[in-house]
Amino acid sequence: MSSNSYQKLTVRLEELTSLNGIAGILHWDQEVIMPSGGVGFRAKQMSTLAGILHEKSTDPAIGDWLRDIEGQTTDGFDAYQAANIREAKRDYEREVKVPKRLAQEMAELSATSRQVWVKARQENRFGDFAPSLKKWIELRKEWASHVDPEKGIYDANIDAYERGGSTEKFEGIFEKVKKELIPLVKAIQENGKTPSSSFLDGDFPTEKQKELGQQISKDIGFAFDKGRMDVSVHPFCGGSHPTDVRITTRYRSDNFVESLYAVIHETGHGLYEQGRMERDRDLPVSEHLSMGIHESQSLFWERMIAQSESFCHCYLPKFKEAFPEKLENISVRKFYEGINLSEPSMIRVEADEVTYPLHIILRFEIEKGLFDGSVSPDDLPEIWNEKMETYLGIRPKTDSEGVLQDIHWSMGSFGYFPSYTLGAMYACQFFNTLKMQDSAIEDKIKAGNFIDIKKWLNESIHQKGRLYSTDDLVVQVTGESLNPDHFIKYLKDKYSNIYQL
Amino acid sequence: MSSNSYQKLTVRLEELTSLNGIAGILHWDQEVIMPSGGVGFRAKQMSTLAGILHEKSTDPAIGDWLRDIEGQTTDGFDAYQAANIREAKRDYEREVKVPKRLAQEMAELSATSRQVWVKARQENRFGDFAPSLKKWIELRKEWASHVDPEKGIYDANIDAYERGGSTEKFEGIFEKVKKELIPLVKAIQENGKTPSSSFLDGDFPTEKQKELGQQISKDIGFAFDKGRMDVSVHPFCGGSHPTDVRITTRYRSDNFVESLYAVIHETGHGLYEQGRMERDRDLPVSEHLSMGIHESQSLFWERMIAQSESFCHCYLPKFKEAFPEKLENISVRKFYEGINLSEPSMIRVEADEVTYPLHIILRFEIEKGLFDGSVSPDDLPEIWNEKMETYLGIRPKTDSEGVLQDIHWSMGSFGYFPSYTLGAMYACQFFNTLKMQDSAIEDKIKAGNFIDIKKWLNESIHQKGRLYSTDDLVVQVTGESLNPDHFIKYLKDKYSNIYQL
Known part of the structure; x- marks a missing residue:
């Protein structure tokens, strides 16, 4: 019976994969090839598809299959099947735990706050975006209380992008990185040597x-x-x-x-x-x-x-x-x-590999503060600019080149930013391992x-x-958990060499 | 209540439009832009989507809404709404009247018989395709008995593409066209003048x-x-x-x-x-x-x-x-x-406007015979070649340039061919009206x-x-029903002039 339920579960999961693939094509088509006039109807197509995806992924039958599978011995399942069951359970529970009213509020806020953000950024007025941001923090707090009540609020948000991550873990890593990179950035700036790049x-x-x-x-x-x-x-x-x-x-x-x-x-x-x-x-x-x-x-x-x-x-x-x-x-x-x-700059997406992590750490610290209440949304421009000055030695002149530059918060994506710098650190650690294994x-x-x-x-x-x-994968591949020392050493060695520090 | 049901019906119909639009993009993408390796998964996406479309368009709720709407006075609906209700009813009834077993058999036959046809055409062997064709005739007969039992079998198939069309109507029109075009084709061939086209x-x-x-x-x-x-x-x-x-x-x-x-x-x-x-x-x-x-x-x-x-x-x-x-x-x-x-040729899709209708009439007559039993599938190559000789004066040397050239029958599309020539005749009749209205x-x-x-x-x-x-539209636009005389006169005038007949 449980293998029968597993079979039914995988049929549904493959159907969801298929539908997600379709959504992927619609998105690509819209960004790359769709005639401009098609934008209105494409939004309708996307929302129809999202509705079907939601319906199919919150179908109570999934809960029944999962319960049936859990009630049995899992000895019959190999590691692949066990992973499918684990992932399906997580996705299903996270979907069904969110009250419909909250899901709708988040969907509506996504649509409106994105517009508000675009306009606020154009007009350089953080104040216009602040109410949307506050509303998002409120909704994401409620969301976290439903899907992951045993975790801290920011941790629950982080976990959506970086499973197993937490404020505490990231703080430990980022403090180390910050301590080393701020002086490195300063040294690069002060040594006076700027390689030519006019070619x-x-x-x-x-x-x-x-x-x-x-x-x-x-x-x-x-x-x-x-x-x-x-x-x-x-x-x-x-x-x-x-x-x-x-x-x-x-x-x-x-x-x-x-x-x-x-x-x-x-x-x-x-x-x-x-x-x-x-x-x-x-x-x-x-x-x-x-x-x-x-x-x-x-x-x-x-x-x-x-x-x-x-x-x-x-x-x-x-x-x-x-x-x-x-x-x-x-x-x-x-x-x-x-x-x-390497040169400090206002805009994260244009930053080089030395200064980029400081852009991320700044955002991590602010998000943490927004959720633990130590940072008030209204103070963000000032806090942002202060941190930019402390970490990178430059100060945004406008909200648009400061606190309003990223789209993430307008979509309610909190806890996403750390992934960029975690990625950079993993890349470095993987590469070090590879070099050791293959000279x-x-x-x-x-x-x-x-x-x-x-x-x-x-x-x-x-x-x-x-x-x-x-964490298990990283240990398996590199012999240790994520260790920022690899990344720090890589940056120090490389840029000491280029800038003759 | 009935306007409430109408409202619910239109929400569903718009959802179906949205999903059909998505299918349209997937199809376009596959034909134009998709990397070759994606073909397997695209088939899966298409079939997932087809399943959802089927589910949503046979939902018993649609039947309830329609019954509710019909139970009320329709005075409240204007012509647009009435058309939406009529079309929805037709589509719904045609979908739900087909037994699931038959729908599955047709879907399976579509997949297999297309492969069989491709191979048979490559290898020039109609005999390999004949069993698929027989199976299709059987299934389309059963299909017709479910969706349109009061119509003749071929008529029901025609009606799927050309609503209001019938064997009898088309026969009357095609007989007239045939009578005029066979001599015209012959006259063009025999007059000896061939305009130069080497440039x-x-x-x-x-x-x-x-x-x-x-x-x-x-x-x-x-x-x-x-x-x-x-x-x-x-x-x-x-x-x-x-x-x-x-x-x-x-x-x-x-x-x-x-x-x-x-x-x-x-x-x-x-x-x-x-x-x-x-x-x-x-x-x-x-x-x-x-x-x-x-x-x-x-x-x-x-x-x-x-x-x-x-x-x-x-x-x-x-x-x-x-x-x-x-x-x-x-x-x-x-x-x-x-x-x-203008020149007789074996392949329909390469034919010119004078010879094209004879390709169509040949197919129409054969399809009619297949459904009324007067033509046996096994005799098709011979019948095809005979007709080609009678109508166009040329005889296919192989099945591939004869009876196996079209994909339509491999997909169970019977009654589709006439639309091509009806389109040509409508175009001509529309153009004559326009010319009369605007000199x-x-x-x-x-x-x-x-x-x-x-x-x-x-x-x-x-x-x-x-x-x-x-028919109402054509009368509204041109003042008369479809009248093949326009088309015949157009061809005679044009080609008498070009070929100096």
Whole structure:
């Protein structure tokens, strides 16, 4: 009977996977290819689909199947099946525990507060957005009290993106990072040496950029028979399935590095999706483990590989072929230094790898304060600007380049930001392990030979899906839990070398 | 209460429209843009969606709402609402009257018999496909006995594509057409004059063809902010909504006319969709009236407008600009004659407007015989070839260029073929009316001014949706029911002139 219930459960889970894949295509289509006039009806399609997804994922039958499975001995289930049951239970419970009224309020607030945020940012007025923010905090508090009453409120929100994460864990890590990075940022600024990067500005035909991007994505291992690469306003990795993964980039004719590294970043996400396990591929066990681990895969390729000197060694000749005028006299070292400039800046998404974590820590501290009551939403602009000055030595002049810059809070996404920096740290720790296991890695990168690297990621991470917790996986792969020392040492070594500190 | 039920009904109908729109995008995506590796999972997505559509459109609640509405006086409903109720009732009843077992058998046969047909056509063996065809006839007979027991079996199948059509009606029309066209085809063949068309063969860069196609589509009135034009193996008009209509074409570098007229044909379909009424646009009343009327819109633009001498007069200079080498010394008259060659050929989809109806009549007669038992499936190749010889004077050498050429029967689509030629006849009758109402039409075409033509079609046909029956609409627009004389006279006049008969 319980195996019968398991069978029924997986049929439903595969149906949900199928519907989520459809939503993925509709989203991609809207961002990449849909005519502008279609936007109104597409919203209707999306909401119809969301309604069906909600209905099917909160169907009481799922609860019955799960109860039936739990009532039996689980000896009959292997690790994959056990993971599917665990994930299904978590998803189901989190869905059904939220009262319908609250779900509706959150859906409505999502729609309205996004508009309010867009306008407030345009007009530089945090005050206009503050009521929406307050409402979100209220709703997310209530949400947390339903889905995870035994956790702290911010912890419950964090857990939605980074399962197993907590305020306490992140605080310990971020304090360490902060303590080391603030002086590093300062030292870079004060040493007076700024590598030249003027050769990165110029006129770079889009067609050439596209060719290069596709070539590198392919070299790294992106399978174009199971994916596409297109253009959108904001680069992303979407699609509908491991056999249909769609990455995007955007082109600026005056800068080819930005688009290229966006391609490499999204290729990293894409390889994770394409590399998912074959068995149970349409069931939860095969899905990505967490936001942080997903981000580790994009940053692994973007930073560990593609921003390294070995990679520049391999690809600079190809860049020169594509853009001879600008790059003719540029050495590998000069190119490497040029693409690795570090400088404090107001906008998180434009920040380099040294300053980026401080943007994240600032947001983490503010979110924590918003939920424990130590920070009042009305004080946010001032608190934001103070922290920017303390951490990065610069102070936003307007709300738009400060507290209003990110879309996340307008969608009620609290606890999401840490994943970006966790990803950077995981990437570094994974890369250190790989280098220890394969001493020829640098030579392989220099030769443009990425097969072994991709294979290692496929086998160590992608194919593991949700079989293990994030912490277990990291221990399994690297021999220890997340350890920020790897990341700190990497940044210190790299930038001491570039800036001769 | 009944208005409450109507309200509930329309919410469901809009939801179905939304889901059908999603299916439209998935289909378009698969034909145009999906990576090859995604085909397996896309099939799963489509079948999940089809299952949900079936569930939602056979929901007994729809029956309850309809019964409730019918139990009340309908005085409260206007013509639009009445049409929505009528259409909903028809769709619902046709869905629920089919036993689940039969629906499953048809779905399974669709999948298998398509494969069988592909292979049989490749290998030129009708005998391999005959069992599938027999099974289809059996299932479509049973289907007809459930959904429309008071109609003849073939009539019920016809009615699925061309509501109000019947064997008897079509027979009367087709007999007339056949009687006139067989001698016309013969006269064209025997008169010995073949206009030159060698200037249509050459090397025509795809990029130029694309520009021309987009320009003409735009000139005619296709709104590119509510649609797209792309490339697919078989040209089609798809998309998800009147605000998101997607036409496709294909390019052959050795022939630009084929692609261009495919664009114009699909633009005709696209204008119908983009031109649908504003009110109740997501409800059945706004949908296209029938396959025949849809085809009349594509053929109106392709044949009545774009294959006319006036159109050649307007666009030949633009064609010469795009392809100067090949067309430099070609006169409008020569070009017009060149694109209007008529010659019997084996393959329906490649046939010209004079011979095409005979391909259709042949299929109509065979389908009629298959359902009334006067034709045995096993005799089809012979019957097919005999008829080809009688009607067109040519005889297929293989099953693949004869009885196996069309996909329709492998999908169980019987009664679909007549719509193609009904469309051609409607197009002609509509155009005659328009010319009588606006004596400046030819001048407008010569000037490339299509606004009034598009407006007339929008107002007379597109915006009428399903308010009237096909026959009522045609009478309303042209003052009489479908009358094949218009079509026959058009062909006789045009080709007597070109071939100097």
